[in-house]
Every structure is written in C-alpha cells, then in structure tokens.
Amino acid sequence: MPTPESLTTEPHRDFDLVVAGGTWPSDVSGEVFFSAPAISGRLPYGIFDLGTIARLSLTPGTHGAPPDRFAWRVRAIGNPSRRIFDADPAAFTPGPLGYTSPYGAPNASNTAPLPWGDRLFTTWDAGRPVEIDPRTLEFVAEVGHIDTWGGPSMFGDAVLPFLVSCAHPVADPERAGLWTTKLVPVTTPSFGMCPCVVWWDREGTSVRWWPLEGISFGGSTHTVSQTRDWVVLCDSGNFKVDPAELLGGARTVTVDTDAPVWLVRKDELLALPTGTPVAPRCARVAPPIGHFYARYDDSDGISVVWEGMDLMDLGLYLRADDLDVTGAPVHPASVGLYNMAMAPESILEVQFEPETGRVRERGRFRDAWTFNLQLSAMDWSTEGLSAPTLHHVSYQGCRPGRITRRAAALYEGRIDVGAVSEETPGYLVSFRRPGMEPVCRWEYPDTSELITSPAFVPRAPGTDPDASRYAGPRPGGHDGYVVQPVLSDAGFRVDLFDAGNVGAGPVASLRGAGHERVPLLLHSAWMPTVERLADADRLRFGDELDDARLAGLDDRQRRVVARVAAELDGRG
Numbered sequence: 001m002p003t004p005e006s007l008t009t010e011p012h013r014d015f016d017l018v019v020a021g022g023t024w025p026s027d028v029s030g031e032v033f034f035s036a037p038a039i040s041g042r043l044p045y046g047i048f049d050l051g052t053i054a055r056l057s058l059t060p061g062t063h064g065a066p067p068d069r070f071a072w073r074v075r076a077i078g079n080p081s082r083r084i085f086d087a088d089p090a091a092f093t094p095g096p097l098g099y100t101s102p103y104g105a106p107n108a109s110n111t112a113p114l115p116w117g118d119r120l121f122t123t124w125d126a127g128r129p130v131e132i133d134p135r136t137l138e139f140v141a142e143v144g145h146i147d148t149w150g151g152p153s154m155f156g157d158a159v160l161p162f163l164v165s166c167a168h169p170v171a172d173p174e175r176a177g178l179w180t181t182k183l184v185p186v187t188t189p190s191f192g193m194c195p196c197v198v199w200w201d202r203e204g205t206s207v208r209w210w211p212l213e214g215i216s217f218g219g220s221t222h223t224v225s226q227t228r229d230w231v232v233l234c235d236s237g238n239f240k241v242d243p244a245e246l247l248g249g250a251r252t253v254t255v256d257t258d259a260p261v262w263l264v265r266k267d268e269l270l271a272l273p274t275g276t277p278v279a280p281r282c283a284r285v286a287p288p289i290g291h292f293y294a295r296y297d298d299s300d301g302i303s304v305v306w307e308g309m310d311l312m313d314l315g316l317y318l319r320a321d322d323l324d325v326t327g328a329p330v331h332p333a334s335v336g337l338y339n340m341a342m343a344p345e346s347i348l349e350v351q352f353e354p355e356t357g358r359v360r361e362r363g364r365f366r367d368a369w370t371f372n373l374q375l376s377a378m379d380w381s382t383e384g385l386s387a388p389t390l391h392h393v394s395y396q397g398c399r400p401g402r403i404t405r406r407a408a409a410l411y412e413g414r415i416d417v418g419a420v421s422e423e424t425p426g427y428l429v430s431f432r433r434p435g436m437e438p439v440c441r442w443e444y445p446d447t448s449e450l451i452t453s454p455a456f457v458p459r460a461p462g463t464d465p466d467a468s469r470y471a472g473p474r475p476g477g478h479d480g481y482v483v484q485p486v487l488s489d490a491g492f493r494v495d496l497f498d499a500g501n502v503g504a505g506p507v508a509s510l511r512g513a514g515h516e517r518v519p520l521l522l523h524s525a526w527m528p529t530v531e532r533l534a535d536a537d538r539l540r541f542g543d544e545l546d547d548a549r550l551a552g553l554d555d556r557q558r559r560v561v562a563r564v565a566a567e568l569d570g571r572g
C-alpha cells in the first residue's frame with residue numbers, strides 16, 4: 001500500500017485514545033481540530049466530498065472520555081449544503097469538481113479548521129467560511145450574506161451559491177476582521193479569473209470586497225497571508241481546471257513553474273467602497289505553493305515562508321484504470337485520492353519589496369528526501385506571528401504508488417522517474433526563522449504509516465494576562481509541543497513532540513483504545529478549550545432565500561429548502 005487503505009475505507013467515528021508510550025505532559029491543553037472530506041465513494045475525486053470536523057482533546061477525561069482517556073469526536077459539517085444533500089441526495093450529480101444540483105453547488109467546507117479567538121470556522125476553496133460550535137461541533141452559521149459577497153462566482157443565483165474563495169483566510173489581530181478572497185470570471189485583460197480581496201468584520205453579517213485591477217489568472221488562491229500593513233495573495237499555481245478534461249478528454253493542463261504574488265495595503269482597501277477595483281503590487285516566486293505564511297511584523301520588510309509544491313499537481317487524481325509510475329495497477333483504496341508529489345519540495349523564506357516587485361531570498365532548503373511537504377505547524381499567537389522562531393513541517397515521503405503513469409507522461413521532461421521509483425520515509429522537521437535552516441528532524445521509517453497535518457500547541461497558554469489568548473510564555477514556535485498525527489492501518493496514533501527538540505522523538509504517544517483507524521485528514525489547528533458559544537450577530541440561512549434563488553426549484557425541492565431553513569433558523 002502506498003498510503004494506508006483506511007484513508008478511503010474507514011468511516012469517521014468517535015472513539016477515545018490512551019497513552020501508548022511516554023508520559024503525557026501536564027502543561028499541554030486545549031483542542032486540536034481536523035478538517036476532512038468524508039470520502040463517500042460517490043465522487044471521482046474525493047477531496048471535493050462533503051466536510052467533517054474532528055476534535056482531539058489534549059486534556060484526558062474531557063468531552064465524555066473517561067479520566068485516563070482522550071476524546072476524539074467527529075461530526076459532519078451540518079451547514080445548509082449538507083442538510084439539503086441529506087434530504088435529497090438524488091438531486092446531487094457527482095462530477096470531477098464535486099456535486100452540482102438544482103439547489104446549487106454545496107459548500108463542502110472540508111479543508112481547514114480556522115480558530116479565531118473563542119470562535120471556530122471551517123473552510124474550503126469553493127465556499128464561504130462556516131462557523132462551528134467548538135464544544136458541540138454543530139453548525140452555527142455561514143459567513144457573510146451572499147449579496148454582500150457580490151453574489152456567486154458563477155452559475156447564477158441559487159440556494160447554494162458557488163463561490164470560489166480560499167481555504168486559508170487569515171484573521172487580523174488588530175482590526176477584528178478576516179481577510180479572504182473571492183474569484184470572479186473576467187474577459188479583460190484576458191479570459192480568466194480575477195481575484196478579489198474580501199474583508200469580513202467579525203461582528204456583522206456582511207463582507208466587503210475589492211477586485212484586483214488588471215489581474216486575470218487560471219489558478220486558485222488557496223492561502224491568504226498578512227503582515228501588519230499588507231494583505232498577500234498569490235496564485236497557488238498547483239490546481240488548475242482543465243476544461244477539456246471536464247468534457248471527457250485527456251488532461252493536458254500542467255502546473256506552472258512559478259506563481260504571481262499580489263500585495264495590497266490594508267488601509268488602502270478599507271478606505272474604499274466595496275466593489276472598487278484596487279491595483280496590487282506584483283511579484284513572482286518559484287516554485288508555486290499551496291501555503292505561505294508572512295511574518296506579521298513588517299517593520300523591516302514583508303518576510304514570508306514559502307512552502308513550495310515543486311511538481312505537485314492537485315488537479316490530478318487516481319482513477320481505477322490507472323497504472324502507477326512503476327507500472328503496477330493503482331491500489332483500489334487509492335482511487336479518488338490526489339496524485340502525490342513528483343519531485344522533492346523546496347521551502348523558502350522570501351522578502352518582498354512591494355514598490356519594486358523585487359523578491360529577495362532569505363533562505364531555501366530542498367533535499368532528496370523532502371517529498372510531499374504537505375502541512376506545517378506554527379505558533380498562531382499574535383506574538384508568535386510577529387517574531388516567529390521555529391516552523392515545523394511534515395514531509396510525507398515519496399509514494400510512487402500514488403504517482404500515476406498518466407501523470408508521469410503528462411510531465412515528461414519535468415519529472416525524473418528514477419527519483420520517484422521507491423518509497424522514502426516521512427519526516428517531521430523544524431526550521432529556524434528567519435532563514436529556513438533545518439535545526440532538527442524526526443524520521444518515520446515505516447512507510448506503511450502516513451504522517452498528516454501537525455499542530456503547534458503553546459506551553460501553558462493563558463498564564464500571562466498581558467499576552468494574547470493563544471500565546472505561551474515564550475512565543476514563536478519553540479516553546480510548547482507539536483502534535484503529529486499518524487495514519488496507519490495498524491491503528492491511528494498521535495505523537496507529541498517537544499517543539500524545541502523534535503529530533504529527540506515523541507515525549508508521548510496516544511493510540512485508539514481499540515486500535516481504531518482514521519480516514520483521510522486534511523488540515524489541523526489548535527485552539528484553547530472554550531466554555532460557551534461566543535455572542536455574535538450571525539447570518540441565518542433563511543435570510544438568503546428569495547424568489548430568484550428558489551426560482552429553479554420545483555414544489556418538492558422548495559419544501560426541502562423550507563424544512564432546512566426551519567430546522568436551522570428555529571434553533572433559537
């Protein structure tokens with residue numbers, strides 16, 4: 001097996017974990033949340049399936065677990081999309097980019113948890129952020145009335161709007177709002193998508209948006225990052241829609257070798273009425289990325305960790321009739337998962353000069369083993385973002401069984417097939433900031449295991465009354481723990497590392513009390529335990545239901561929508 005078969009065969013379910021090795025420290029606390037698509041098998045490409053949220057409690061005996069056990073709790077994202085889907089599944093047609101239906105396109109909200117103070121959101125590249133109750137995991141609200149987003153990105157008004165956005169919005173620690181994106185089709189200066197910066201004031205039910213003047217591109221804006229004064233957007237460059245493939249043809253579109261970056265001053269945006277075009281400062285960086293993280297302090301420049309995705313094409317997924325790069329048929333349990341990295345990946349720290357577009361490298365690391373730089377962990381406290389010390393990265397290793405021969409043919413001339421013919425270990429690595437010098441690493445030599453999204457947990461957060469909510473006594477990423485989940489057909493495991501010395505190996509490990517297995521997980525994030533749902537003015541599903549949006553539905557479908565609205569809006 002190139003990756004555990006449990007990724008696609010195991011259902012999401014609640015269970016409890018026990019300490020399986022080492023000693024669980026007393027100064028680790030809070031919850032780690034995970035987002036995941038619940039792989040149903042209905043879609044050809046599983047990453048578009050409807051979302052699930054999972055929560056690992058780091059304090060034993062909480063959330064219903066016995067005193068010596070740790071609760072793993074899961075729930076489907078119960079947003080209007082999911083509820084309508086469950087009420088009328090036959091109306092949803094599977095396609096290579098997810099479901100379509102007379103109700104519109106469901107917001108799968110399956111990619112990343114986004115903790116923000118005492119509130120929790122989940123995100124997706126093709127939908128609005130969704131607020132979840134961190135205690136019950138119940139759906140709370142979607143973010144921003146669709147009219148204030150300027151309507152859907154495309155396919156017209158519907159009960160479930162199709163909104164191409166961003167899986168990693170970022171909360172502004174000084175302005176009490178969230179920066180994200182929306183893409184809209186344009187024909188000038190060329191046919192493509194224009195990115196808009198979106199701002200949501202967390203107290204309200206409306207957003208504001210500003211298109212980037214003169215920008216048209218064919219990719220996606222997977223991440224938004226920020227400094228104190230700047231919003232940073234870029235074309236992720238590794239997910240491209242191929243119209244010919246959607247019509248049943250062979251895929252010919254490939255990922256770029258570099259990516260455009262757009263920088264806009266926050267104050268410039270917020271001074272403009274919604275909908276006003278704004279001209280960004282432009283730069284380019286290689287390789288393309290999925291994730292990038294700017295240092296919040298920009299007093300000596302805009303410094304960004306750039307997690308490269310060299311030859312990682314997320315538009316490619318495994319089909320049942322595929323051969324892998326070694327010539328063997330792909331494993332049935334890997335069908336519907338993405339084609340994994342076809343080269344070792346680079347990590348960089350770059351500094352942008354917005355006035356000139358110049359990009360200065362402050363450090364770069366790439367080695368023969370740096371395959372599938374998939375996910376990372378950092379200190380998300382305001383202090384940690386302002387002066388980061390360590391950046392922790394999980395490399396999943398080379399997995400030739402999840403690189404198809406079709407992909408190798410498409411990338412002929414760019415892929416070194418000999419370099420991807422053998423499985424290699426996974427690694428958890430800590431990089432020093434600035435400069436991205438690797439300071440220590442821990443090897444996962446058992447290639448039947450797959451490490452997945454790590455999370456940084458500050459030591460003893462909340463003890464300094466003058467510090468921000470998520471800060472430990474020594475912020476930056478070195479003082480605390482790294483939670484490293486390990487997917488395995490032998491049973492799910494959670495390794496806990498001292499963030500200052502991951503090379504020493506786990507200080508403790510948890511496993512399911514019944515050796516439970518866990519399916520595919522995407523991003524994770526840590527947040528402190530909260531006691532109650534935050535007060536806020538929130539959008540109600542029923543507020544968006546007007547005659548125009550219901551026009552395409554028959555009487556039975558309208559009754560489905562009315563029932564879901566009553567269910568959601570009648571909750572008091």
Ligand SMILES: [Fe+2]
Pocket residue numbers: 111112167168222290291523
């Ligand atoms: Fe992501």
